[in-house]
Structures are given as C-alpha cells and as structure tokens.
Amino acid sequence: MTNPPAAETRWLNDEEQSIWRAYHHAWTLLEDHLDRQLQRDAGMPHIYYGLLVLLSDAPRRRMRMTDLAQNAKITRSRLSHAVSRLEKKGWVRRENSPEDRRGQLAVLTDEGFEVLKESAPGHVETVRAAIFDRLTPEQARSLGEICRVMAEGLQPEGADLPWLR
Amino acid sequence: MTNPPAAETRWLNDEEQSIWRAYHHAWTLLEDHLDRQLQRDAGMPHIYYGLLVLLSDAPRRRMRMTDLAQNAKITRSRLSHAVSRLEKKGWVRRENSPEDRRGQLAVLTDEGFEVLKESAPGHVETVRAAIFDRLTPEQARSLGEICRVMAEGLQPEGADLPWLR
Numbered sequence: 001m002t003n004p005p006a007a008e009t010r011w012l013n014d015e016e017q018s019i020w021r022a023y024h025h026a027w028t029l030l031e032d033h034l035d036r037q038l039q040r041d042a043g044m045p046h047i048y049y050g051l052l053v054l055l056s057d058a059p060r061r062r063m064r065m066t067d068l069a070q071n072a073k074i075t076r077s078r079l080s081h082a083v084s085r086l087e088k089k090g091w092v093r094r095e096n097s098p099e100d101r102r103g104q105l106a107v108l109t110d111e112g113f114e115v116l117k118e119s120a121p122g123h124v125e126t127v128r129a130a131i132f133d134r135l136t137p138e139q140a141r142s143l144g145e146i147c148r149v150m151a152e153g154l155q156p157e158g159a160d161l162p163w164l165r
Numbered sequence: 166m167t168n169p170p171a172a173e174t175r176w177l178n179d180e181e182q183s184i185w186r187a188y189h190h191a192w193t194l195l196e197d198h199l200d201r202q203l204q205r206d207a208g209m210p211h212i213y214y215g216l217l218v219l220l221s222d223a224p225r226r227r228m229r230m231t232d233l234a235q236n237a238k239i240t241r242s243r244l245s246h247a248v249s250r251l252e253k254k255g256w257v258r259r260e261n262s263p264e265d266r267r268g269q270l271a272v273l274t275d276e277g278f279e280v281l282k283e284s285a286p287g288h289v290e291t292v293r294a295a296i297f298d299r300l301t302p303e304q305a306r307s308l309g310e311i312c313r314v315m316a317e318g319l320q321p322e323g324a325d326l327p328w329l330r
Binding site for chain 2: 009010011012015016018019020022023024025026027028029030031032033050073074120121124125127128129130131132133134135139140141142143144145146147148149150151152153154155
C-alpha cells in the first residue's frame with residue numbers, strides 16, 4: 001500500500017480511538033495473561049499450546065507442516081522455530097511424509113499429548129474467567145459475531161497471506 | 166494456580182468454543198496484518214510503533230522506562246530489548262533521569278517523530294479498513310464496551326502484573 005497523503009487520511013475520531021485502544025488493550029492483556037498461565041503451568045507460551053491443540057485434533061495426531069502453519073496463521077519460519085523447540089521438549093517429532101517426499105509432517109508425541117491433557121483444564125479455566133465469566137451471554141455472542149466479521153475481512157478468498165505461500 | 170481436576174473443569178460448550186476461536190482468530194490475523202503493514206511501510210513491527218506513539222504523546226516526548234513498560238503492558242526486559250533496537254535506528258535515545266539517579270528515560274528523537282508522522286496515515290487506514298469499515302456503528306460500540314469489561318477483569322487494582330514490578 002502507498003500511504004495516502006496525510007490530508008486525505010481518514011483519521012479515527014475520539015470514539016473510534018477509544019474503541020481501538022480498548023480492543024488493543026484487552027488483547028495485549030489477555031495474550032500476556034495466557035502466556036504467563038501456560039508458561040507457569042505447562043512450560044510453554046500460548047502459541048506453542050495452540051500448535052499442540054491443532055495436532056491433537058488432527059487425524060492420527062499429525063499434520064503437514066504447511067497445513068499446520070496455515071491453520072495456526074503463522075509463517076513457515078516461525079513454525080519451524082516453534083516445532084524445533086517442541087521437539088527438544090519431546091512433545092512433537094518430525095516425520096517425512098509418506099505421500100510427498102518434499103513434505104514434512106509434525107507429529108504430536110504421547111508425551112506431548114499428556115502435557116496437553118494436563119494443562120487443558122487450567123487453560124480453559126483461564127479463558128473462561130477472562131471472557132465468559134465477565135461478559136453477559138449477549139455480549140459473548142456479539143463478540144463472536146464481530147470477530148467473525150473482522151476475520152473475514154482480514155482473510156479474503158485468494159489473499160496472498162504468508163502462511164498460504 | 167493449581168489446575169482443577171479435569172472432572173471439575175468448566176469446559177467450554179460448543180458456542181463458547183466457537184466464540185473463543187473467532188476472537189483468537191481475529192486477533193491473530195489482525196496482529197499479523199498490522200505487523201506486515203508497519204514492517205513494510207515503516208520498517209518496524211506493531212509493538213515498536215506503539216512505543217513511539219506513547220512517547221510522542223508524553224510531555225517533552227519522553228517517559229521513564231518503568232512508566233513506558235507499564236503503559237505498553239510489556240515486561241521491562243522486553244521493553245529494554247525493543248528500546249535497544251529503536252536506539253540503533255536512531256528513533257529513540259536513553260537519558261538518565263535528572264530527578265532519580267537510578268531511573269532512565271526513553272526519549273523520542275526528531276527522526277523517530279518524523280518516522281511516526283510518515284507512517285501514521287498508513288497505520289490508521291489499516292486499522293480503519295480492518296475494524297471500522299467492516300463493523301456497523303453498533304458493533305463497533307459494542308466491541309469497545311466488551312473489551313473494556315475484559316480488560317478491567319485482567320488488570321484489577323493492585324494486581325501483581327509484570328510491568329508493575
């Protein structure tokens with residue numbers, strides 16, 4: 001994108017600024033909160049936990065690295081770094097894909113599955129306390145709807161996003 | 166926190182899971198989107214941009230490192246790393262505090278202020294396109310309200326949070 005000249009910029013008004021700040025503030029606080037809970041209780045940040053969850057939901061607890069990156073919405077290089085760390089912990093291992101010699105699979109180990117099982121209750125409790133215990137049912141539903149609308153705009157069909165390359 | 170036994174865990178029901186996934190999904194996509202826009206147009210990730218904005222709003226464009234960490238909701242060590250990178254770019258410099266010999270100030274340089282001025286239109290346009298062009302005015306207001314409720318719960322008075330230490 002070429003920046004528009006400042007004179008044509010559609011600056012945020014006071015209300016929009018306050019909404020944007022509240023959204024950014026809540027997300028920064030929640031991300032930090034989840035990271036600290038998982039770091040303390042499971043020895044990993046939230047992003048690693050998310051990768052283990054994706055693998056545990058996949059058939060035979062394994063996924064192609066490209067699919068895992070795409071599902072986690074992270075770049076291949078960031079995923080590769082994370083999987084190396086998870087390998088060192090013994091929670092994930094890499095395998096060559098039997099169908100595609102260039103492809104690599106990430107596989108959740110039994111140990112990784114155990115860690116996930118042990119840390120899931122604490123994580124879910126943290127999410128519930130931060131969101132569902134705070135919001136009314138209408139607010140929670142409205143949050144889901146709003147976020148679906150935003151996500152749709154950020155990932156249109158055919159978009160050239162890093163994890164789709 | 167000690168994890169509750171799994172039997173007592175208040176697991177998320179299908180609707181709650183779908184709301185939580187939508188929220189997490191939207192925030193991951195938006196964070197990535199803002200990072201890429203700012204990296205491309207201003208040579209920095211979103212978190213650095215946020216630090217420059219905080220400094221530009223402060224009196225005489227300077228803040229104590231402890232106050233900056235608290236306002237940005239990041240740990241001192243993460244801030245210190247970020248400020249070192251911003252110093253190398255010539256956008257921020259550190260000064261000893263005149264009032265407090267142990268305290269250090271982060272100061273926005275003229276060059277940093279220029280970079281901010283040049284990149285602000287593109288950043289604001291990106292935020293507007295992602296949020297305010299997508300949501301109805303009622304949804305936007307509701308998003309602000311929901312996020313304020315969540316943030317309040319995550320940062321109660323007197324909480325022992327890393328950036329308050």
